[in-house]
Amino acid sequence: MQPSTVTGARLSGDRRTLLLDTQVPSGAHACARKLKAVLTNPMTDVVRVQITFTSPSGDRASGCTEESPATVKVRLPEALGDRNVIVDNYTLFTADGAEPPALRLCGELGCTPPATGCTAASYDQALMAIGAPAHTYRNSEECDGKWLVLDISWRTGPACAGSTEPGCSSRLGDRWFFRARKSGWEPVIRTSSGGCQDVQRKEPAFPTSLCASLAPLSPSLAPSYPPAS
Numbered sequence: 001m002q003p004s005t006v007t008g009a010r011l012s013g014d015r016r017t018l019l020l021d022t023q024v025p026s027g028a029h030a031c032a033r034k035l036k037a038v039l040t041n042p043m044t045d046v047v048r049v050q051i052t053f054t055s056p057s058g059d060r061a062s063g064c065t066e067e068s069p070a071t072v073k074v075r076l077p078e079a080l081g082d083r084n085v086i087v088d089n090y091t092l093f094t095a096d097g098a099e100p101p102a103l104r105l106c107g108e109l110g111c112t113p114p115a116t117g118c119t120a121a122s123y124d125q126a127l128m129a130i131g132a133p134a135h136t137y138r139n140s141e142e143c144d145g146k147w148l149v150l151d152i153s154w155r156t157g158p159a160c161a162g163s164t165e166p167g168c169s170s171r172l173g174d175r176w177f178f179r180a181r182k183s184g185w186e187p188v189i190r191t192s193s194g195g196c197q198d199v200q201r202k203e204p205a206f207p208t209s210l211c212a213s214l215a216p217l218s219p220s221l222a223p224s225y226p227p228a229s
Contacts (some may be wrong), residue, residue: 001025001055002088004067009093009103015079018049020087023067025057031064037074047085049074084111109184116180118143126150126178126185139173142210148178148185149210151217175217177206192217 003022010019024032035053051072057064085093085103094111098104107113108128114121118141126148127136133154142149153173175192177199178185188206191198196211 001053001057003051003053003070006051006087006091007069008105009085009087010101011080011095011103012101015081015101016076017073018047018076018080018085019071019073020049020051022051022070022072024053024070025055025064026066026068027057027063029063031055031057031062032070035070035072037072039074039076043077043083045083047076047080047083048089049085049087051088113184116182116184117145118148122185123148123150126176126187127152129178129185130174130176130187130190142214144207144210146180147207147210148180149214150176150178152176173217175214177203177211179203179206 003024005023006020007023008021011017012019018037020037022035024035026032032053032055035051037049037051040048040050055064056062080095082095084095084106087093092106092111093103094106095103096111104111109125114125116122116125123138123141127138127150132152136152136154139151139153140149141151151173152175173192174190176190177188179188180186189199189202194214194216196206196208196214199206199211200208
């Protein structure tokens with residue numbers, strides 16, 4: 001088995017021993033045995049590590065129904081240097097911007113997320129913030145660097161990617177308003193209405209210049225649920 005999550009990473013004084021903090025099954029008996037971390041590939045520009053253990057937690061009768069923290073270490077063939085660390089293929093750590101001996105846990109946008117602003121990369125972060133469906137289209141953007149409006153849509157119907165079938169020509173869509181935060185674009189409200197009324201009821205500081213000319217979403221793009229208020 002692999003841990004449900006890896007919460008932290010740090011280095012020993014010689015920067016060759018990597019200590020990884022994880023969450024593993026726990027209970028009245030031994031629920032995580034043979035916990036170990038190994039390098040899965042030779043060190044290149046990144047260090048790839050896999051953490052494994054054995055556990056009876058798949059059987060609820062084992063009593064291993066909780067989780068507790070555990071730390072595992074792996075010895076590197078040389079100092080980590082400026083390499084990033086990838087654990088179990090999806091958890092990424094970097095020394096860049098971290099306070100030694102700790103490494104910094106990177107987010108969904110990687111270790112150097114795009115700056116919040118009126119850029120395509122930043123708009124992608126906004127889509128992630130609202131959990132937009134896969135293959136979402138950005139139909140339009142209104143942005144001044146501090147506030148953002150995104151009109152988005154996604155195709156409906158089975159297996160629509162690249163299809164010209166009639167059932168794939170329809171779309172569902174939303175209009176989202178955002179404010180800039182240090183961590184990225186933060187959603188303010190979702191609506192299909194035109195103008196500023198909905199957003200300024202929720203956030204009076206939202207600039208009229210970005211919303212006054214907005215038309216209501218067309219029926220083919222309007223969401224199938226009531227607008228947020």
